[in-house]
Amino acid sequence: MKGDALDPKALIAEAYRIEGISLEECRSIFLDWALSLPEGTDEQAALAALLARHGVSGHPMTRVMSDGRSPAAPRRRGGRAARRN
DSSP states (O other): OOOOSSSTTOHHHHHHHSTTOOHHHHHHHHHHHHHHSOTTOOHHHHHHHHHHHHOOTTOHHHHHHHHHHSOOOOOOOOTHHHHOO
């Protein structure tokens, strides 16, 4: 299957076609998708467009892509690393 500029390897489209796909499998596919984007691609814009195109409510790939759109909260560093300047 041939992809397009948003989904060069058609990974996201294929994930929506797989029946019974798990959240972990979707995360793996998402990582492969992110690594296959051409340099200079606006990932957030691509995710928004792919969600508009494929976003099926309740599908694990929709959840993974939605999570990818929200920035990760900074994590508190504990232990010795937190006390060192």
